[in-house]
Amino acid sequence: MDKWFESKLNEIGRLNCYIKPVKTKGLKLDANENLVLKKEFIKKIASQALQSEDLRKYPLQQLDNFYLQLSNYTKIDKKNLAIGNGSDQIIDLILSVFGKEKRVTTFTPTFSYFIDRCELYSMKIDKIPLLDNNSIDKKDFIQSAKKSEIIYICSPNNPTGNQFDKELLLDIFKNLDDKLIILDEAYIDFATYSLFSETIKSQNIIILRTLSKAFGLAGARLGYCIASEKFSSIFRSIIQYPYAINNISLNIGSEILKNSKYVEKTINIIKKERKRIIDYLNTFNNEIKVFDTDSNFIFFQISDINKYESILAQLKKDKISVKAIGRIKGRKGGQIRVTVGTKSMNNKFLSSLSKVL
Numbered sequence: 001m002d003k004w005f006e007s008k009l010n011e012i013g014r015l016n017c018y019i020k021p022v023k024t025k026g027l028k029l030d031a032n033e034n035l036v037l038k039k040e041f042i043k044k045i046a047s048q049a050l051q052s053e054d055l056r057k058y059p060l061q062q063l064d065n066f067y068l069q070l071s072n073y074t075k076i077d078k079k080n081l082a083i084g085n086g087s088d089q090i091i092d093l094i095l096s097v098f099g100k101e102k103r104v105t106t107f108t109p110t111f112s113y114f115i116d117r118c119e120l121y122s123m124k125i126d127k128i129p130l131l132d133n134n135s136i137d138k139k140d141f142i143q144s145a146k147k148s149e150i151i152y153i154c155s156p157n158n159p160t161g162n163q164f165d166k167e168l169l170l171d172i173f174k175n176l177d178d179k180l181i182i183l184d185e186a187y188i189d190f191a192t193y194s195l196f197s198e199t200i201k202s203q204n205i206i207i208l209r210t211l212s213k214a215f216g217l218a219g220a221r222l223g224y225c226i227a228s229e230k231f232s233s234i235f236r237s238i239i240q241y242p243y244a245i246n247n248i249s250l251n252i253g254s255e256i257l258k259n260s261k262y263v264e265k266t267i268n269i270i271k272k273e274r275k276r277i278i279d280y281l282n283t284f285n286n287e288i289k290v291f292d293t294d295s296n297f298i299f300f301q302i303s304d305i306n307k308y309e310s311i312l313a314q315l316k317k318d319k320i321s322v323k324a325i326g327r328i329k330g331r332k333g334g335q336i337r338v339t340v341g342t343k344s345m346n347n348k349f350l351s352s353l354s355k356v357l
Helices: 004-013 039-051 061-074 086-098 112-120 138-145 166-175 196-201 229-239 247-258 260-284 305-317 343-354
Strands: 081-084 103-108 124-129 150-154 180-184 205-210 223-226 288-290 297-302 323-326 334-339
Touching: 039 247, 061 081, 061 247, 081 086, 081 229, 086 112, 086 180, 086 205, 086 223, 086 229, 103 112, 103 138, 112 124, 124 138, 138 166, 150 166, 196 205, 196 223, 247 260, 260 288, 260 297, 260 343, 297 305, 305 334, 305 343
Parallel strands: 103 124, 103 150, 150 180, 180 205
Antiparallel strands: 081 223, 205 223, 288 297, 297 334, 323 334
C-alpha cells in the first residue's frame, strides 16, 4: 500500500517552523508590538466593536467600512488595496497560488516566516547574505534574482531593522521588471519613505503592510497589500477566502484608523526612545555594535559570545524577554533584537544590560 500521506507528513515535519515568542509574566520585548499605545485605548475600541456587532451575520458592511477607512488613511484608492488575516496570510496565499515550482531570491537574515512558507511549498530559495552594514549587495542580488521568478524584500528589514536606500530599491526594481516582487513594509510607519506610488503604477510589485505593529492590533490579525488594480481585484474576489476576517476585527480596525493621530503620537514617542536607547548602547562600543534602525526595534551585536550568553542569562533572571537571534553566518558573536517600549520598560532593559556590561 502506498503510504503517500504518511510520507508527505514526515517530510513536512522535518521543515523549520516559525518560532513564536514565549509566554512570559515579565517584560515582553521580543515581538515588536506597539507597547506605547495604551491598552485601555484598545480595550475601549474592542468593547464598542463587540457590543455593536451581531455575530450571527457574515461580515459584509464591516468589510466595506474597513476598506473605506483604510483608503482614507493610506490615501490610496480601494481598487489598489486588498486585505488579509494578517499580512502573514497574504504571504501564504501569494506563495500557494503563484509559487509552485518557482525559484525565490531574497536575502539573509530576513523575516523567517517567509522562508519557512517557501520551504513548505517546496520552492527553491536563493538567500543572498546582507553586507556587514546590513545593506544589499546589489550586484549579487540582481544576478541571483534574474534566475528567479519571485523576489522578496523586507524594508525595513526584520530582524536588522534598517530600511534600504530608496534609489537602490528602485534600481533593483528596474532591473527585475519581469519578476513578481514582494516588498514587505510591515514597519513602514516607523521609517522615512514608502514605495507605494511606484507600486500602483506597476503590474509586478506587491507591497505588504499590517496593523499588528504601529497600530497595536497584533491580536486582531489585520493586514493588507497595495498592488495593481488587476492583482487587487483578483485577490479580493478569487484568491482570498470569502470571509477571511471576522466582524469584530474589521470594526476594531476601522475605529483605530479613525484614531490614527493618536497612533502617530505613540510612533513619535517610540522614535525618541529608539534614539535614546541607541545612544546609550553606543557608549559600550567596545563591546556592542548597534545598527541603524528604521523600525520599532533595535538590532545589535555582542562580539564576545560568552558575554552574549551572560546578557541573555541576566535578562532572563530579570524576566525580560528579547529575541535572541544568536550567531549569524559571517558575523562575530551573537545578535539580539529588542522591541522599543515605553520609557520605563526601556529603562528596565538597559538596567539589566548594564549589570553585565
